[in-house]
């Protein structure tokens with residue numbers, strides 16, 4: 180009867196979970212081998228292993244579906260069965276699954292091997308997105324060099340993937356339907372396990388948009404002062420190539436010539452890292468030290484043996500985009516990133532190590548629960564550490580910043596610097612998946628990919644392309660995650676909830692007291708707080724075994740994602756920006772672009 184069926188189900192799930200762990204381990208090893216060394220052989224092997232594992236999963240899924248798990252009493256057992264009942268892309272017939280995998284591998288390979296020629300030396304044509312194009316956007320203030328580099332990169336890494344992207348969309352939508360979703364959009368939204376996820380995402384945007392609009396207006400004014408009225412208009416969108424980043428997703432690199440109080444000492448972490456002879460390894464060890472100071476786990480020996488922390492110089496092609504890997508055997512965890520000694524990579528290393536920390540905290544859970552409470556949680560862990568590390572107080576502890584004033588102006592400069600990374604990023608992230616939801620749902624067809632992409636970028640982000648665009652271009656794929664089939668709402672959510680987590684951890688660490696000007700949220704550093712670390716560890720140990728509101732409640736007492744954390748953190752900046760934009764008479768928002776892109 181039911182009790183016996185449930186006992187049999189429990190036994191089955193234990194075996195299934197063990198087999199699934201082995202299959203995922205094999206699949207992950209083959210993917211790692213391909214992405215860390217892009218050769219025909221490794222690509223072929225990755226495809227073969229992925230197809231074999233898909234067939235194994237399909238067989239196991241048929242057996243899973245013979246159990247009447249909907250009627251089980253044990254909630255936890257039901258949750259495991261519910262998760263295993265979603266077969267994912269393995270539900271595709273083998274030939275369609277092969278077409279999906281090959282479309283994605285084609286895009287990944289195009290992106291990873293794309294190179295452009297240097298603006299000043301057209302015979303030098305081995306510039307990759309990392310590190311060369313990234314460095315040009317970090318350093319150059321020549322609008323012509325930036326425009327050329329922007330156009331060349333989007334031509335080399337975006338346009339060639341358009342056909343593959345359409346194939347990927349069609350195959351992935353087939354898989355979605357086989358899993359009971361109308362399209363991939365509903366599948367991705369389903370990962371957040373709420374009935375109104377899409378509305379919640381939209382509500383978060385309305386909460387933060389006023390703050391973004393003030394940042395946008397202020398930055399546009401200072402770019403106009405720098406580059407002149409002809410290049411940066413008074414009331415239009417901002418040209419995307421002038422914002423210090425090839426995707427205009429964060430604007431940190433315009434901070435040095437746009438900040439509120441230029442006479443205050445600068446906080447150039449990159450220069451400090453270089454002058455103190457930081458290496459990639461030293462950056463990694465510093466990040467590890469932060470986690471250990473919180474009584475969280477250090478990195479296992481295997482991590483140091485098998486990670487790739489610098490771009491190999493043996494001429495191989497590889498996917499440089501930073502990533503953290505769980506090999507699902509409870510002991511093999513790796514980072515692969517092409518570290519250079521910059522403030523950005525100092526943060527990225529904490530970000531990636533945050534993923535590894537989450538893997539370590541849930542490594543003994545059933546395989547099916549070894550995931551973030553929702554995808555945004557996984558992206559938030561490392562950033563929480565960076566929020567503490569980025570404070571002048573902590574940078575001084577590390578000797579990366581000389582002593583300086585702690586006055587209001589310096590605080591505004593610091594908040595502005597953080598805003599160029601955290602506030603500015605929100606509409607960028609939101610747009611990437613609003614675009615893809617439209618594509619997966621068919622409201623954006625192949626003949627208007629680029630038009631709709633730029634309409635969204637103009638409408639939410641207030642940026643425009645540096646030159647006219649057409650449907651011969653496919654600018655979205657010039658962003659890694661679009662070419663690599665990586666959902667992006669996870670970052671939008673992370674940049675909201677990381678401030679809710681930070682606020683709770685800072686209270687636990689005694690570093691933040693609401694209303695106390697000497698205990699500002701933006702000056703909080705949780706370093707060495709085992710109280711904070713233990714509370715965070717407890718949340719991470721849940722993995723995806725519980726709906727994410729339970730995990731969030733465990734740490735913050737809240738069951739809702741809301742922008743109260745980010746708005747509280749940036750309140751002094753918001754007040755200052757409104758006053759400053761009022762003072763200068765800067766137009767808030769933007770009029771339609773004059774650039775032809777549809």
Ligand SMILES: C=C(C[SeH])C(=O)N1CCC[C@H]1C(=O)O
Pocket residue numbers: 428500501502527530531670
């Ligand atoms: C560092 C990673 C690997 Se999960 C990343 O892709 N991030 C981290 C910040 C946003 C996003 C990006 O670079 O677009």
Ligand SMILES: [Zn+2]
Pocket residue numbers: 530531534557558
């Ligand atoms: Zn990440």
